[in-house]
Amino acid sequence: MQKRGNVFSDSILASSILERLRIRTDTPAHMPVAARSDRPSLVVASYNVHKCVGTDGRFDPERIGQVIHEIGADIIALQEADKRFGNREGLLDLTRLENEAGLVPVPVFGKAQAHGWHGNVVLFRRGVVRDVHQLKLPGLEPRGALMTEIDLEMGGSLRIVAAHFGLLRHSRRLQARSILDLMSDRSETPTLLMGDLNEWRLNNRSALSLLEEAFGPLPQAVPSFPSRLPLLALDRIIGNRSGLVSPIMVHDTPLARIASDHLPIKAFVSLPDEDKGRLLDTQRM
Numbered sequence: 425m426q427k428r429g430n431v432f433s434d435s436i437l438a439s440s441i442l443e444r445l446r447i448r449t450d451t452p453a454h455m456p457v458a459a460r461s462d463r464p465s466l467v468v469a470s471y472n473v474h475k476c477v478g479t480d481g482r483f484d485p486e487r488i489g490q491v492i493h494e495i496g497a498d499i500i501a502l503q504e505a506d507k508r509f510g511n512r513e514g515l516l517d518l519t520r521l522e523n524e525a526g527l528v529p530v531p532v533f534g535k536a537q538a539h540g541w542h543g544n545v546v547l548f549r550r551g552v553v554r555d556v557h558q559l560k561l562p563g564l565e566p567r568g569a570l571m572t573e574i575d576l577e578m579g580g581s582l583r584i585v586a587a588h589f590g591l592l593r594h595s596r597r598l599q600a601r602s603i604l605d606l607m608s609d610r611s612e613t614p615t616l617l618m619g620d621l622n623e624w625r626l627n628n629r630s631a632l633s634l635l636e637e638a639f640g641p642l643p644q645a646v647p648s649f650p651s652r653l654p655l656l657a658l659d660r661i662i663g664n665r666s667g668l669v670s671p672i673m674v675h676d677t678p679l680a681r682i683a684s685d686h687l688p689i690k691a692f693v694s695l696p697d698e699d700k701g702r703l704l705d706t707q708r709m
Contacts, residue, residue, distance in 0.1 A: 466576070469497040469675065470618040470659050471688035472588070475504045476515045478682045479652055485516050487683040492547075493525045495675050495688055499574070500527065501586035501618040502545040506538045508566070514539030521547065530556060530572045530584075542568025544586045544619065550577035561587070561602055563595030571606060573613065580695040583615040589622045589631065596623055596631035607638050607664075614695055615639075615664040620686065624656045632660075639664045646674045648687040659689045669693055 471492070476485040492500060506512045516539060521527050527547035532540055533556075539545045541558045555573040569587035576582060585603060589596045603617065617639065623631050624645070632642055645657030654674065663669040670692040680687050 465670075465692040465694040466498040466578070466582075467496060467690060468616060468618065468661060468669075468693050469495050469500040469688050469690040470503075470586075470620070470661055471495070471500060471675075472503040472620040472659060472684060472686035473505055473515075474684040474686060475507065477684075479650070479685055480682055484683070487679060489517060489521055489524070491675075491677070491680045491683050491688065492521060492527070494677060494679065495690055496525075497527075497547075497690060498549045499582070499584060500547050500688075501584065502540070502543075502547070503586075503588040503620045504543045505540055505545045506543045508543065512538040512543075514545075516545075525549075530570065530574075532556065532558060532570065534558075540586075541570040542566060542588070544568055544570045544588055546570055546572055546584055546586050548574055551575055554581070557606070559602060559606060561589070561595075561599040563590040563598060564592060565590045565595065567595070567599060569599075569603060569606070569619075576695070578695075581613060582693065582695065583613045585615060585617045585619075587617065587619040587621070589620065591622055593629065593631070596621070597634060600631040600634040604634065604638050614668055614693075616669065616693065617660065617662045617664075619660065620658055621660050622658055624658060635662065640666065643669065643672060646672050646689060648674050648689050650685050651681050651683075651687045654687055659686060661689060661691050663693070665696070667694070667696075 473488045476488050477483050505516055506514050518529055526549050530546040530553050551574040553572055554575055557571040559569040561567040561569055567588055567590050571585045573581055573583045589599045639662045647654035647657050648659040649656045661672050672689050672691045675688040675690050
């Protein structure tokens with residue numbers, strides 16, 4: 425009986441791999457994120473850069489910078505952009521990213537040589553940062569989340585919660601609860617949770633099920649790991665309002681497949697007109 429069950433599981437896995445190969449073969453390397461709506465929209469993205477070590481074992485920050493430039497995001501959340509131990513030194517050339525991609529980092533405090541907070545970096549193109557909150561996430565591994573609110577040049581404001589959850593299921597549930605506590609009195613602002621949540625299950629034991637309390641039904645995820653043959657949807661972009669985020673798509677290019685063990689994911693975000701009006705009224709005052 426056990427042997428028959430294993431054969432059945434292996435058959436499902438083989439079918440999944442064949443389906444991913446078919447999709448990759450039939451899909452062009454450069455894909456539009458989604459059809460733009462009539463409203464002005466932003467391109468947002470999330471990318472675990474794996475400390476700039478590619479699937480070929482090479483440490484190459486320049487490749488990561490090229491992939492970020494490829495994506496063309498207005499706001500991007502990066503994970504594992506700093507060294508994990510010691511002084512947690514940043515690994516990317518932020519000056520070059522600003523010059524070539526027009527992206528600047530949301531400032532963090534307490535780590536002079538680090539790019540972000542526990543490896544989480546938020547880069548944005550046009551706007552003004554008006555709030556930054558750094559959160560240590562519970563668990564056995566050193567994990568964190570960075571929350572920032574950005575007043576956008578196009579009008580309106582957007583809150584970004586950039587996070588990297590742990591490898592242990594129990595830790596992920598604690599970390600999801602910490603994110604919910606952080607948002608408990610901040611539900612009015614359009615919010616995106618972006619990052620590597622290390623969770624692909626959708627059952628009652630999944631940390632993702634807890635997030636529905638603040639974000640509602642989760643959008644369909646796309647496999648982004650491992651980058652050479654993505655089978656698991658570890659990376660997420662989740663909005664707290666219906667219609668805030670377009671369908672998520674993976675940024676699957678030859679360079680992205682080798683630069684990190686994760687593929688970037690991306691989407692369009694369209695702010696409701698009332699949120700833009702609320703910010704304009706505040707600025708007039």
